[in-house]
Amino acid sequence: MDVNKINGHSYYIKGGTNTGVYVFKDKSALVIDAGHTVGRGRRICSSLEENGMRARYVYTTHEHFDHYEAFQGIKQTAPHVEFIAHEMARPYIENLYIGKAYLVSSAPPKFQGKRADEATRYFSVDIPVNEKLTIKDRDFEIHHVPGHCMGQAVIITDDRVCYLGDSVFDRTIMAKYDMPFLYSIDYQRQSLEKIKNLDFDHGLIAHSKNVYSKSEIDKIIDENVEVLDRYEADIIEILKTPSSREEILQQLLVINEIECNFETYHYNYSTTGAFLASLAERNIIDYTYDQGKIYYYGI
Ligand SMILES: [Zn+2]
Ligand SMILES: [Zn+2]
Numbered sequence: 370m371d372v373n374k375i376n377g378h379s380y381y382i383k384g385g386t387n388t389g390v391y392v393f394k395d396k397s398a399l400v401i402d403a404g405h406t407v408g409r410g411r412r413i414c415s416s417l418e419e420n421g422m423r424a425r426y427v428y429t430t431h432e433h434f435d436h437y438e439a440f441q442g443i444k445q446t447a448p449h450v451e452f453i454a455h456e457m458a459r460p461y462i463e464n465l466y467i468g469k470a471y472l473v474s475s476a477p478p479k480f481q482g483k484r485a486d487e488a489t490r491y492f493s494v495d496i497p498v499n500e501k502l503t504i505k506d507r508d509f510e511i512h513h514v515p516g517h518c519m520g521q522a523v524i525i526t527d528d529r530v531c532y533l534g535d536s537v538f539d540r541t542i543m544a545k546y547d548m549p550f551l552y553s554i555d556y557q558r559q560s561l562e563k564i565k566n567l568d569f570d571h572g573l574i575a576h577s578k579n580v581y582s583k584s585e586i587d588k589i590i591d592e593n594v595e596v597l598d599r600y601e602a603d604i605i606e607i608l609k610t611p612s613s614r615e616e617i618l619q620q621l622l623v624i625n626e627i628e629c630n631f632e633t634y635h636y637n638y639s640t641t642g643a644f645l646a647s648l649a650e651r652n653i654i655d656y657t658y659d660q661g662k663i664y665y666y667g668i
């Protein structure tokens with residue numbers, strides 16, 4: 370795997386989840402979003418070694434497993450490596466079952482996820498961060514941007530490179546999944562606005578083929594907002610007829626021709642709930658219980 374330079378000491382390694390690398394003067398490295406699988410962690414260590422670098426810290430932009438499972442592979446190769454995450458992501462990382470369980474509001478059934486052992490694996494966050502991270506006299510800005518999940522926090526290096534994790538969805542992801550996986554629409558809208566106001570030159574989205582300039586990131590953010598607006602308008606239209614959350618989701622999946630498996634259905638179910646919460650907050654919808662069903666409707 371190539372270690373590609375973005376600017377100054379800031380690099381990235383391509384992957385299903387892109388991995389950021391910041392190299393200090395002594396050639397030790399801060400790895401950002403190590404990615405999925407223990408094997409990838411080992412491969413990251415080999416790639417760094419080929420370039421005279423070595424992993425010393427690993428930061429995850431948020432609590433989703435595909436962003437830090439590889440930490441285990443890095444730890445096997447570099448035992449002194451320390452794991453860094455935002456304080457709001459920490460509870461989910463240290464108790465993986467929380468994220469699994471909130472999707473289905475119970476113990477996860479066997480249909481959920483490829484690997485049943487994920488939920489019982491233990492990770493400990495060595496360095497919880499909030500707004501700033503300083504390592505070897507280098508300052509990194511940390512910005513909490515919840516919405517996709519509660520613990521999302523982007524990191525900006527002194528080379529003006531922002532590692533965005535899943536805070537912004539790339540065009541290819543919006544086309545592939547169409548419905549973005551979101552926990553809170555209101556937080557997501559605030560976070561997208563916040564990212565537009567951050568000061569950086571280069572942005573790396575975790576699931577993307579390209580590094581983007583800040584002005585391109587701003588354009589992609591506008592497209593992310595358009596997707597939110599479109600889904601909200603569709604839900605308001607659907608709720609002219611009182612409908613259950615499952616019925617709303619069914620219509621959205623059919624209208625947008627989205628195919629699901631058990632897990633992706635529940636990501637979309639979560640996003641539907643996030644839209645309902647946002648509409649309720651603004652008194653646009655209300656609900657009624659009738660004959661064993663909760664019906665939502667427009668006011
Ligand atoms: Zn994610
Ligand atoms: Zn992701």
